Amino acid sequence: MDLTKKHCIPCEGGMPPLDPERVPNYLKYAPGWTSSDGRKITKEFKFKDFKEAMLFVNKVADLAESEGHHPDIYVFYNLVRFELTTHAIGGLSENDFILAAKINALL
Numbered sequence: 188m189d190l191t192k193k194h195c196i197p198c199e200g201g202m203p204p205l206d207p208e209r210v211p212n213y214l215k216y217a218p219g220w221t222s223s224d225g226r227k228i229t230k231e232f233k234f235k236d237f238k239e240a241m242l243f244v245n246k247v248a249d250l251a252e253s254e255g256h257h258p259d260i261y262v263f264y265n266l267v268r269f270e271l272t273t274h275a276i277g278g279l280s281e282n283d284f285i286l287a288a289k290i291n292a293l294l
Contacts, residue, residue, distance in 0.1 A: 188216055189216075189288075190216045190217065190281075190284055190285045190287075190288035190289070191285075191288050191289050191292050193281075193285045194254060194285070195254040195255055195256040195282040195285050195286060196281075196282060197255055198273055198275045198276060198280055198282060199275060200275040200276055201276075202276055202280075203276065203278075204226070204273065204276045204277060204278025204279050204280065205225075205278065205279045205280060205281070207225030207226075210222050210225050210228075210279060213279075213281070213284040214228070214284075216284060216288055217230075217284050217287035217288045217291060218291060219291065220271075220284075220287045220291075222279070225278070225279070226272060226277070226278045226279060227270050227271060227272035227278075227279065227283075228270070228271050228272075228279065228283055228284070228287055229268060229269065229270045229271075230268070230269055230287065230290070230291075231266055231267065231268045231269075232266070232267045232268075232269075232294075233265060233266050234265045234266075234267070235265065236264075236265050237262075237264050237265055239265070240262060240264070240265050240266070240267050241262070243267060243293065243294075244260055244262060244267055246293050247260070247269065247290055247293065248260075250286070250289055250290065250293065251286065254282075254285070254286055254289070256271075256273075256282045256283070256285075256286050258270060258271045258286065258290075259271075259272075269287075269290060271283040271286055271287055
């Protein structure tokens with residue numbers, strides 16, 4: 188399954204989050220992303236310097252806006268950490284893995 192070919196579907200809530208047992212199967216399609224609690228996925232990216240990190244953050248911001256699904260972003264000089272969860276349902280949805288796969292593809 189190539190998640191980069193899919194698009195995030197707007198989520199207003201009212202649906203259950205992914206069963207935590209299904210999370211490892213989805214993680215196969217988003218290499219490098221991890222989940223410690225089954226409710227969010229996380230990945231860190233390291234860059235040469237702050238400017239390069241921010242260029243990547245801005246690419247991700249454009250991607251997230253076009254998908255209508257937005258990560259939490261933490262910047263530590265040349266290290267950027269992204270956390271994805273579907274806030275409306277209080278856990279993970281396929282949208283999180285779609286965006287994770289697309290973030291990976293930006294590199």
